[in-house]
Amino acid sequence: MKLTVDNVSRAFGGVYAVRDVSLTVPSGELRAIIGPNGAGKSTLFALIGGQLAADHGTVALDGQPVERLPAHRRARHGIGVVFQAARTFPGLTALENVMVGAHATTRAGFLTAALRLPRHHREERLIRERALTCLDRTGLADWAHRPAEELPLGQQRALQLARALCGRPRLLLLDEPASGLRAAEREHLATLITGLRAEGLTILLVEHDVAFVMRLADRVTVLDLGRVIAEGTPAEVRADPRVIAAYLGPSTEPPTPAPAPASAPAPAEGAGP
Incomplete structure (x- = not known):
């Protein structure tokens, strides 16, 4: 794009x-x-x-x-966005957080989802599989079923990226x-x-x-x-x-020191002015 x-x-x-x-x-x-x-x-x-x-x-x-x-x-x-601040949806697992990222690509409408029609189930299964793939790619496969808010900061940042990728940007x-x-x-x-x-x-x-x-x-x-x-x-x-x-x-490199001036040779003993 x-x-x-x-x-x-x-x-x-x-x-x-x-x-x-x-x-x-x-x-x-x-x-x-x-x-x-x-x-x-x-x-x-x-x-x-x-x-x-x-x-x-x-x-x-x-x-x-x-x-x-x-x-x-x-x-x-x-457009997929990963924000500077780690943002999660509390109360949802890491997997569910990533699945949210597919909202822009869903095709089943409100009525289809509310009535739990077969089309909705098929789409939800595909989104779940896609989210698991994104978690694996970002190194979070082992965290999939943990509450997202329990993840350390580094993993929360990776979770945001997985969520963005789930939307196929x-x-x-x-x-x-x-x-x-x-x-x-x-x-x-x-x-x-x-x-x-x-x-x-x-x-x-x-x-x-x-x-x-x-x-x-x-x-x-x-x-x-x-x-x-x-x-x-x-x-x-x-x-x-x-x-x-x-x-x-x-540049933060320290300057090269200038060479010290050569000292004048000492006068010979007994030499006059």
Whole structure:
């Protein structure tokens, strides 16, 4: 799925969080969004996902404008979202939490479900099988029947990803998915994201961990004070003076010490002035 964001802005109390942002993410690309705190990354994320409405500008999926659609309608168009905060449905098992993610792809209507007709049973069985596959893929197969709120933080983050995948997205929005994860969990996440990209899924990744971003992204867009200040490959962005000044900072490598000046030879004993 191709994502096109054109001249999008959103202000809060007269202060722009995102201002005139445009970007195009081709189908199958992993695009990272980076920038300092307050740069507008999460706001842009919400404007694409439909959690916020833009003041002006357009958001299009495969050329079809969706900026006027609410989040659940955008999900039906193929957007899957993994939020920064781990969100679960208390009282439901991990499996049931993941099955909720298929809501955008269900075909049985309210009456069919209420009357428990055969079509509803068939669809529920297929969704359950799909959810189990997503749990297995995210390393949560052994947690399937545990209450979701009992899962540790790392597993709750993985649960969100499994839930999003259960909806069969064509565009996956990841808002700081590596935040708070241990090294082994980050490595597993990186491997999973790489696999999803290889399957042709378009991915938009908002992340503070620059090293994590640079190893995964095809291209990187950098925001500062709500505006795009740079865009390019990870190597191009890392070397951009505007990005270094606004976000990455100068190299932290210690300077090479200058060689000590050679000391003058001591005068020979008895030598006069």
